[in-house]
Amino acid sequence: MNVRGTVAGEVSIRTVSTSYGESELAEVPVRVESLESEETGSEAVANTGVAADADEADDASATVTVTCWGKWTESAERLEPGMELLVTNAEEGEYQGETQYSTTKESYVVVEPSFLVNVTAIRNWVECPRLYYLNKLSGVPLNYPVVKGTIVHEVFGDLLRGRDLEAAIDERIDDRGLELGLLGESPATVEEDVRKNAAAIEGWLEQGRLTGGDGAAAAAEDGATTADNSSQSFAPEANEWRSEQLLISETFGIRGRADAIRRGAPVELKTGKNLRKEPRFKDKVQAACYALLLEEHGDPVDTGTLLYTKNSALERDEETGDLTPAKDFSMGAGLLKYVVRLRNEIAAMEMSGSIPTGKEADAKCEYCFERDTCMVVSGRLDQESKAGSIGQALPDEELEHFDRFYRAIEEERREVHREYAKLWEQTAEERADDDRAIIDLEFEEMRELEGGRWELRARQRTPATSKIREGDLVLASDGHPVRGEAELARIERLDEEVVLTADEPVAVTRLDIYPSELTTDRLLTALHDALLKGDQRRKDVLFGRVDPEFDDLEETFVDNNAAQDEAVRKAVGARDCALIHGPPGTGKTYTIARAVTEMVERGERVLLSAFTNRAVDNALEAVLESFDEADIDPNTVVRVGSESGVREDMQSYRLERSGDPEKRLEELQGAQVVAATTASCGSRVMAEQSFDVALVDEAAQLTEPGTYAAIELADRFVLVGDHEQLPPVVRAENDLSTSLFERLVDLHPDAGVMLDRQYRMNQRIQSFASREFYDGALRPATAEVAGRTLDDLAGVSRDALPDALRDPVAFVPVEGDGEQYTDAVEAERIVELIETYERAGLDRSQIGVIAPFRAQVATISNAVPADVTVDTVDRFQGSSEEVIVISFTATGDLEGPIFEDYRRINVALTRPKRALVLVGDPAALESDPVYARLLEWAQ
Numbered sequence: 001m002n003v004r005g006t007v008a009g010e011v012s013i014r015t016v017s018t019s020y021g022e023s024e025l026a027e028v029p030v031r032v033e034s035l036e037s038e039e040t041g042s043e044a045v046a047n048t049g050v051a052a053d054a055d056e057a058d059d060a061s062a063t064v065t066v067t068c069w070g071k072w073t074e075s076a077e078r079l080e081p082g083m084e085l086l087v088t089n090a091e092e093g094e095y096q097g098e099t100q101y102s103t104t105k106e107s108y109v110v111v112e113p114s115f116l117v118n119v120t121a122i123r124n125w126v127e128c129p130r131l132y133y134l135n136k137l138s139g140v141p142l143n144y145p146v147v148k149g150t151i152v153h154e155v156f157g158d159l160l161r162g163r164d165l166e167a168a169i170d171e172r173i174d175d176r177g178l179e180l181g182l183l184g185e186s187p188a189t190v191e192e193d194v195r196k197n198a199a200a201i202e203g204w205l206e207q208g209r210l211t212g213g214d215g216a217a218a219a220a221e222d223g224a225t226t227a228d229n230s231s232q233s234f235a236p237e238a239n240e241w242r243s244e245q246l247l248i249s250e251t252f253g254i255r256g257r258a259d260a261i262r263r264g265a266p267v268e269l270k271t272g273k274n275l276r277k278e279p280r281f282k283d284k285v286q287a288a289c290y291a292l293l294l295e296e297h298g299d300p301v302d303t304g305t306l307l308y309t310k311n312s313a314l315e316r317d318e319e320t321g322d323l324t325p326a327k328d329f330s331m332g333a334g335l336l337k338y339v340v341r342l343r344n345e346i347a348a349m350e351m352s353g354s355i356p357t358g359k360e361a362d363a364k365c366e367y368c369f370e371r372d373t374c375m376v377v378s379g380r381l382d383q384e385s386k387a388g389s390i391g392q393a394l395p396d397e398e399l400e401h402f403d404r405f406y407r408a409i410e411e412e413r414r415e416v417h418r419e420y421a422k423l424w425e426q427t428a429e430e431r432a433d434d435d436r437a438i439i440d441l442e443f444e445e446m447r448e449l450e451g452g453r454w455e456l457r458a459r460q461r462t463p464a465t466s467k468i469r470e471g472d473l474v475l476a477s478d479g480h481p482v483r484g485e486a487e488l489a490r491i492e493r494l495d496e497e498v499v500l501t502a503d504e505p506v507a508v509t510r511l512d513i514y515p516s517e518l519t520t521d522r523l524l525t526a527l528h529d530a531l532l533k534g535d536q537r538r539k540d541v542l543f544g545r546v547d548p549e550f551d552d553l554e555e556t557f558v559d560n561n562a563a564q565d566e567a568v569r570k571a572v573g574a575r576d577c578a579l580i581h582g583p584p585g586t587g588k589t590y591t592i593a594r595a596v597t598e599m600v601e602r603g604e605r606v607l608l609s610a611f612t613n614r615a616v617d618n619a620l621e622a623v624l625e626s627f628d629e630a631d632i633d634p635n636t637v638v639r640v641g642s643e644s645g646v647r648e649d650m651q652s653y654r655l656e657r658s659g660d661p662e663k664r665l666e667e668l669q670g671a672q673v674v675a676a677t678t679a680s681c682g683s684r685v686m687a688e689q690s691f692d693v694a695l696v697d698e699a700a701q702l703t704e705p706g707t708y709a710a711i712e713l714a715d716r717f718v719l720v721g722d723h724e725q726l727p728p729v730v731r732a733e734n735d736l737s738t739s740l741f742e743r744l745v746d747l748h749p750d751a752g753v754m755l756d757r758q759y760r761m762n763q764r765i766q767s768f769a770s771r772e773f774y775d776g777a778l779r780p781a782t783a784e785v786a787g788r789t790l791d792d793l794a795g796v797s798r799d800a801l802p803d804a805l806r807d808p809v810a811f812v813p814v815e816g817d818g819e820q821y822t823d824a825v826e827a828e829r830i831v832e833l834i835e836t837y838e839r840a841g842l843d844r845s846q847i848g849v850i851a852p853f854r855a856q857v858a859t860i861s862n863a864v865p866a867d868v869t870v871d872t873v874d875r876f877q878g879s880s881e882e883v884i885v886i887s888f889t890a891t892g893d894l895e896g897p898i899f900e901d902y903r904r905i906n907v908a909l910t911r912p913k914r915a916l917v918l919v920g921d922p923a924a925l926e927s928d929p930v931y932a933r934l935l936e937w938a939q
């Protein structure tokens with residue numbers, strides 16, 4: 001049976017003599033949460049006083065002793081009270097009237113099973129634990145071996161999918177045009193390099209065919225190993241091979257992507273050489289991880305294969321040793337257990353928050369490629385390390401800052417891991433209710449595309465709300481994202497019809513959010529780069545040791561708005577940084593466009609960035625308009641982003657990544673304005689760019705390291721945002737939830753300007769938000785804005801509205817139905833309101849409805865016509881409508897700020913131009929001081 005629980009006290013380790021000789025054992029007090037018997041696979045609560053229910057969990061009798069024998073003591077030793085423990089195949093026994101569990105020969109001991117360790121992390125760790133840490137910190141920079149390695153892997157996948165070798169090489173190299181351009185590599189050299197590596201793959205696949213029998217032997221006799229007639233001859237049998245597969249283990253807490261699987265066994269591709277008979281140990285470890293993952297879902301795996309592709313590129317007369325590229329090894333139980341112990345070391349180290357020194361392992365620093373980096377990092381961060389250290393430590397406040405943020409990012413990572421755990425902990429229905437999955441799809445068809453990839457089609461039986469969007473990578477499965485057939489797929493279309501593309505076919509009936517660690521990884525790299533490699537003056541500003549400086553500029557940039565004028569002056573004249581605080585509708589985008597135009601006219605290279613693609617495109621649109629007026633060539637603008645991320649009308653500016661390297665390079669380097677989200681500023685390509693100025697919109701929604709990713713690419717920076725609107729999107733509650741923008745506004749008030757004239761709302765509508773959130777400083781920019789009403793709209797008359805709705809601000813009291821996340825009564829009232837506005841001449845598309853919970857958004861969406869926009873605050877930020885209706889979804893009492901945080905209600909209240917209607921239960925609203933004031937104002 002499987003025993004799972006929380007470590008409830010100190011672990012005791014001792015040596016005992018058994019009939020087999022001396023053995024170590026560790027006794028772990030565990031508060032058992034679940035006992036699962038193998039035969040039924042069902043969870044059971046033991047009848048031994050061990051209870052899984054909460055009542056008894058605190059009871060001392062629920063704590064049992066779990067004995068870990070032999071080498072498992074190494075894992076047990078690392079356990080600390082509070083950590084989770086799983087022992088598979090445990091044996092139940094009685095000792096002095098007490099039930100105990102102990103490991104058996106078949107057991108695995110897993111420390112913190114829900115901490116998902118990546119296979120490559122385990123591979124790094126076995127080389128040297130410190131290497132694992134360094135890789136995490138500094139990411140992988142753009143370099144030729146990495147790009148070549150990626151291309152070889154892609155070609156490998158293509159060959160497995162039966163694609164023609166030449167076509168695969170050509171296309172994969174073409175795809176990397178931009179990267180190769182940045183590296184100064186020509187397609188011809190790369191092609192030669194890749195072909196040499198591919199020869200090994202070809203040869204090996206051919207061999208597989210020969211041993212597999214059939215007519216393939218004939219093809220081989222023809223000399224079919226040459227490139228030009230290789231077409232089709234390597235097409236693998238569908239069920240014998242498959243290309244890259246994402247594997248997740250809920251038992252072992254490991255995940256990774258195997259390069260290939262042949263007859264159920266893992267095959268790993270290495271672009272390096274290995275002249276020994278045996279695979280390298282670390283490579284075996286990696287393959288063993290995949291074996292473990294495969295076994296969990298299928299049959300025992302008895303071999304692993306490593307394919308060292310460089311071996312076939314070596315000249316036989318110059319090298320000695322075993323030049324065969326493919327090296328098989330047998331997968332012993334001992335190796336699999338060893339791999340789990342390694343994984344446990346990582347999980348325990350991460351949970352306890354310590355940093356590896358390298359002394360944990362016996363790797364030789366003299367041979368290590370990362371030795372210098374290791375020493376520099378140790379020196380700068382004042383860490384102990386086996387390699388020693390060089391250089392001077394960062395000042396204390398920076399060290400403290402680094403530690404705090406490092407921990408915050410790691411907490412965020414654990415939240416991502418928790419997201420993974422939900423893939424199997426929650427039922428399909430729960431996931432759908434949580435907006436994390438789209439379930440019950442009707443599978444329609446799968447079609448092979450040119451190049452061996454697949455198009456999958458399904459239909460939504462009932463349209464559902466979820467966080468899944470077009471362009472996202474998702475886990476597409478035939479029912480379960482981990483236990484069933486699942487593929488990583490890209491959503492090409494998502495309406496009633498769902499269209500996906502994936503490497504391998506799957507009869508898709510369910511889509512799950514793919515919890516990606518990419519953002520977390522990039523945050524860590526950005527933090528590392530900013531503090532360890534960052535410019536000294538910049539850090540002095542960031543840590544408040546010096547004040548930002550400005551050039552004195554005489555010009556007037558905006559003649560009808562003093563605050564905007566001042567903001568542009570600060571942005572253009574900043575020697576370090578400028579901060580533009582822009583409340584709703586105050587012309588942030590307009591100001592950004594003016595500033596960028598001025599900068600470009602001064603010959604500067606500008607990075608235009610924002611948290612979301614939408615904001616980047618908005619800003620870019622305004623910049624292009626402003627360029628048009630200033631007669632600046634729009635072709636100096638480049639938009640970096642994916643096809644699905646970039647708005648239709650900005651596609652013509654989008655930087656193509658594939659094609660001729662020199663041309664691509666020229667397009668990027670030659671651009672005076674590069675527009676990209678802050679997330680893509682952390683990409684390998686953008687990391688190579690440098691700018692005079694970085695201008696970042698939506699800066700209050702960015703975490704501090706998230707902001708670094710953009711500003712570290714430039715000499716100066718301008719942050720634009722509003723910390724009274726949405727805060728950074730983070731899963732954990734920690735330092736990441738305060739934006740750099742907000743921190744700097746406090747630290748350097750003189751570097752900031754607040755835009756105080758809004759161009760959106762009728763005077764009545766803006767007054768509450770102005771008073772409550774902006775100290776009354778927000779005013780309408782013009783008399784026209786202040787006096788806006790629905791009467792201004794063609795064909796609309798307020799006289800046709802009931803009295804209660806004639807004022808620009810109205811409150812509609814509703815008792816509510818008492819449900820927590822939905823309110824059918826409010827939804828009904830909203831349907832009536834929309835009809836009333838329609839009768840008064842309004843078009844439905846001019847009305848927006850905001851609700852605090854997705855469930856209520858769904859309830860309302862199902863009740864109102866499709867052309868009314870209904871959404872949560874988050875999806876409304878940055879946009880506006882003529883009429884906004886807010887559904888408070890609260891009855892009786894408020895359990896806290898319904899919109900999570902007052903900043904969200906600020907966003908909701910400031911979306912309308914001409915009419916705001918609040919729908920809710922007055923009694924509930926009165927129970928909170930802010931809402932009580934809101935109510936009084938609205939009434």
Ligand SMILES: Nc1ncnc2c1ncn2[C@@H]1O[C@H](COP(=O)(O)OP(=O)(O)OP(=O)(O)O)[C@@H](O)[C@H]1O
Pocket residue numbers: 558560561564582583584585586587588589590591759760878879880
């Ligand atoms: N100085 C100005 N003179 C005339 N019109 C202006 C000026 N500044 C902004 N506007 C107009 O006001 C409107 C709102 O401006 P903009 O879209 O730049 O606001 P924003 O602050 O970016 O809005 P949001 O809060 O939605 O991000 C636009 O139509 C813009 O053209």
